[in-house]
Amino acid sequence: MPRDNGKTVDMLVVGGGINGAGIARDAVGRGASVMLVEQDDFASHTSSASTKLIHGGLRYLEYYEFRLVREALIERERLLRIAPHIIWPMRFILPYTPQARPAWMLRMGLFLYDHLAGRMTLPKSKSVNFTTSPVGAPLNGNCVKGFAYSDGWVQDSRLVVLNAMDAVARGADVRTRTRMVSAQRTDGVWSVVIENVRDGSRETVRARVLVNAGGPWVSEILRDRARIQTDKHVRLVKGSHIVVPRMFDGEQAYILQNPDKRIVFAIPYEQKFTLIGTTDVPWTQAPGRVEISPEEIRYLCESVSRYFKKPVTPDDVVWSYAGVRPLYDDASKNASAVTRDYVLDIDAANGQAPLLSIFGGKITTYRRLAEHALEKLRPFLPVLSAAGWTADRVLPGGDLGAGGFDGALARFARATPFLDASQHWRLVRNYGSCAMDIVGDAKSAEDMGESFGGGLTAREIDYLMDHERAETVEDVLWRRSRMGLHVTDEDAARLDAYIRQRQAR
Known part of the structure; x- marks a missing residue:
């Protein structure tokens, strides 16, 4: 029998991706007692498999998603302020090819993109002549003109970790490697059985509100674990990315139009590489560990080779990753056209304890999604303060001080002359003011x-284990330090031994 911990929390959040972590942080900051459970590590699935952009979604304008784009552009400005160490501006180059979309459509879309959000601190869009601009140098000459516009880059998994750890600092009980086994309404609250994946031990937790932020598992949690039927569903779409040796100089990224009207990004990545993605492939299997297919690799290689002087082949791929996006099922026939907007659904029939389920969403709008979720839950949880607070409160490490990132980097370099320049940059870029x-x-x-x-x-490993809940080599290399592409297999084996030895103390 599961052990009853005798505790009732205001809110139990299931899912440690960006939406779950964002809701937990916001709720505990408004005065609620919060527990979050995640069956794996933070951002183990969808939230670490993104294209790593904080953006309005230029192509969503084509599907008339004006509300979503406006909200995302407003959030882009806010996130640049509250997490300037892990989110920064990036300039995107859009080559014009008349076979894809007419020039007037691109100009109109970029005009809307520049003005939908009102106040915009990033440089606005402009036309570019590739025969005279340095950004045209890597291109093969098939396109002689195009456009430039602004968006943002994010260290996606770190954004999740920082939200979760700020929730912990504010009093939330956050548990990784802990899965929800079942949930049922009992005496006006949720009685939830959770299981520690490490040792199989179980306990029962009571919660006044249950939040289903399971991402690709949201429907399964509803149907199989909470035994609730709903007419809302997620549509699973696999998105895959490849990483190749750096293809071009400069900090700009490229957004490339394909003959099938899809777009692919080529983005500077980890100083020495270029990130290329993404695909949109319908996914009908169980969510979880997914891998890129040979067809997707070929598609991405052909997409960038269509534009760049130096072709990219499957042999150039040094790493790839794939994830399943849980999009709200709006019945679109084309996977690329499925809405990236989110739907929040509450089941609270006949005054029963409420369950809020999240369908869809994107990383850029996670903070606003959390606010919307709490607005829906306030009638059931009077303890929640009405005042939102996350729009202006920096995430851990985001208080960079005078001069922003460059100023913080200069001060850190002066304080740590025994580290090299690459260490200075990486530690401040990952941890901000927490680098010290x-x-x-x-x-x-x-x-x-x-x-x-x-x-x-x-010292960095110790910090990640003590302060960011890292438990495995994968946690450290791919979701915390971002060093997976920079260490050898032998280094990783030594790291694994170090982590195990430290855990055995």
């Missing part, structure tokens, strides 16, 4: 402890 917490009292490179390659040291 990693260094601590170290006065030399030796004081940083064992090196695991690429500038990754024992």
